[in-house]
Amino acid sequence: GVDVADVDGRGLGLVAEKDLNNESNNLPALLTIPKELILSATGIEAYAKENKDFRQLLDVAGHQVAHSKPLLVDSWVNRGQHSLDSILQAPPFAGPSPDFVPAVSAKLRALEREFNHIRDTTRELPRWNALLEIDEAVTLSDWILLDALYRSRSLALPKSGESMVPCLDLCNHSTPATAFFEENAEDEVVLFLHKGANVLKQDEVTIDYGHDKSAAEMLFSYGFIDSTSTAKSIVLPVESMDDDPLAKAKLYIFGPAPTLKIIDNDNEAPYWDAPFVHLMCLNDEDGLHFKVLRETDGSQHLRMFWQDIDITGEAGNIESVIKGHDLYHVFRLRAVAVVLGVVQQQLEALAASDEENGSNESLSPHIGRAISQFRAAEKNLLERAFQILEREKNQLLETDSVTAYLATMNAPQQNDIDNEDFA
Numbered sequence: 001g002v003d004v005a006d007v008d009g010r011g012l013g014l015v016a017e018k019d020l021n022n023e024s025n026n027l028p029a030l031l032t033i034p035k036e037l038i039l040s041a042t043g044i045e046a047y048a049k050e051n052k053d054f055r056q057l058l059d060v061a062g063h064q065v066a067h068s069k070p071l072l073v074d075s076w077v078n079r080g081q082h083s084l085d086s087i088l089q090a091p092p093f094a095g096p097s098p099d100f101v102p103a104v105s106a107k108l109r110a111l112e113r114e115f116n117h118i119r120d121t122t123r124e125l126p127r128w129n130a131l132l133e134i135d136e137a138v139t140l141s142d143w144i145l146l147d148a149l150y151r152s153r154s155l156a157l158p159k160s161g162e163s164m165v166p167c168l169d170l171c172n173h174s175t176p177a178t179a180f181f182e183e184n185a186e187d188e189v190v191l192f193l194h195k196g197a198n199v200l201k202q203d204e205v206t207i208d209y210g211h212d213k214s215a216a217e218m219l220f221s222y223g224f225i226d227s228t229s230t231a232k233s234i235v236l237p238v239e240s241m242d243d244d245p246l247a248k249a250k251l252y253i254f255g256p257a258p259t260l261k262i263i264d265n266d267n268e269a270p271y272w273d274a275p276f277v278h279l280m281c282l283n284d285e286d287g288l289h290f291k292v293l294r295e296t297d298g299s300q301h302l303r304m305f306w307q308d309i310d311i312t313g314e315a316g317n318i319e320s321v322i323k324g325h326d327l328y329h330v331f332r333l334r335a336v337a338v339v340l341g342v343v344q345q346q347l348e349a350l351a352a353s354d355e356e357n358g359s360n361e362s363l364s365p366h367i368g369r370a371i372s373q374f375r376a377a378e379k380n381l382l383e384r385a386f387q388i389l390e391r392e393k394n395q396l397l398e399t400d401s402v403t404a405y406l407a408t409m410n411a412p413q414q415n416d417i418d419n420e421d422f423a
């Protein structure tokens with residue numbers, strides 16, 4: 001009941017050959033793909049049993065590639081030289097959001113590492129070495145293309161996990177989708193119309209690529225953003241305060257590059273996580289100290305103390321360490337103010353790059369559309385986070401401990417009075 005056809009703006013797709021209606025939920029499968037055609041981890045193992053050369057390849061180079069999510073979230077942590085940009089054409093735009101370009105670079109670097117690893121490990125295998133080396137038959141560009149094919153066409157099967165399924169991979173995405181797939185008892189993959197779905201002749205049959213995927217992940221893996229996609233989460237870099245004399249020590253003890261993560265909560269308000277922000281808001285006069293510990297073997301270690309208790313191992317967990325303190329609300333207010341600043345800066349950066357790309361006529365329409373959808377999704381999450389933060393700031397400003405603290409800060413200090421008298 002389905003055929004392959006060109007679908008406007010989406011490449012090929014599956015369309016209904018006749019009106020399809022599943023009101024009574026007894027419509028037969030639209031597609032059945034035999035298990036021999038499915039490329040899954042089990043399928044690969046089975047093939048390695050049959051083919052000695054492939055077994056060798058899998059033993060030396062298999063299971064090594066990180067099948068993780070796109071590297072977007074890690075992009076700030078992995079920032080570095082854009083050494084690979086020349087391999088792909090340099091993108092003609094600044095990227096949908098400021099953290100997209102480093103994410104693409106980090107991804108390209110990871111792919112280069114993977115490719116080099118495969119090339120190195122296969123050198124000892126004459127058959128594969130010959131294949132990779134003949135006139136540079138297989139190059140890094142092939143590996144990048146292969147990764148793109150895999151990321152944009154693989155499906156998560158309920159039993160077999162991440163797999164490539166021919167024919168089913170012609171199905172485009174929509175939410176809500178009209179169809180869904182399953183694995184049956186014979187390990188075939190079958191495509192069914194959803195109960196109650198109604199697809200007219202020549203209309204597209206679609207599946208859902210995962211409504212839990214963020215807009216960034218959709219764009220990174222599939223090259224488009226569904227209009228119902230939301231940002232889900234945003235990770236932004238956090239920088240120490242310029243005038244903090246303890247900044248270096250704090251960063252050293254903290255370890256990883258500090259970030260602010262804003263997470264969307266489907267029905268509730270977004271929340272944020274930024275453990276370094278709480279640490280950066282504490283000072284010597286609050287009771288945060290650093291000491292160098294000398295071991296008997298002569299080695300030296302930097303340790304961090306809060307109210308004279310060693311909390312070196314708690315650097316990522318400072319908020320709970322300071323929670324019981326009389327001035328906790330003051331510390332929290334400082335942290336909220338810092339996070340508000342980071343969010344505001346990002347909103348301004350988005351607005352500025354919006355203006356920049358608005359005038360970029362070299363963009364193809366679908367890239368332009370994806371960029372503005374991505375920005376809109378990020379802006380929406382940031383704006384909602386901003387409101388939550390503003391509300392918390394105002395509540396904190398009204399707590400007794402904060403008003404009392406601010407009153408002492410604003411009152412003329414004894415020193416000032418003495419100086420005044422003297423003057």
Ligand SMILES: C[S@@+](CC[C@H](N)C(=O)[O-])C[C@H]1O[C@@H](n2cnc3c(N)ncnc32)[C@H](O)[C@@H]1O
Nearest residue numbers: 010011012152153169170171172173222223224
């Ligand atoms: C699994 S393939 C689907 C078949 C694909 N259209 C083809 O021509 O082979 C996934 C790719 O289809 C395109 N695609 C799928 N759904 C789309 C949508 N709703 N809007 C735009 N492009 C879509 C994207 O390029 C995506 O990377």
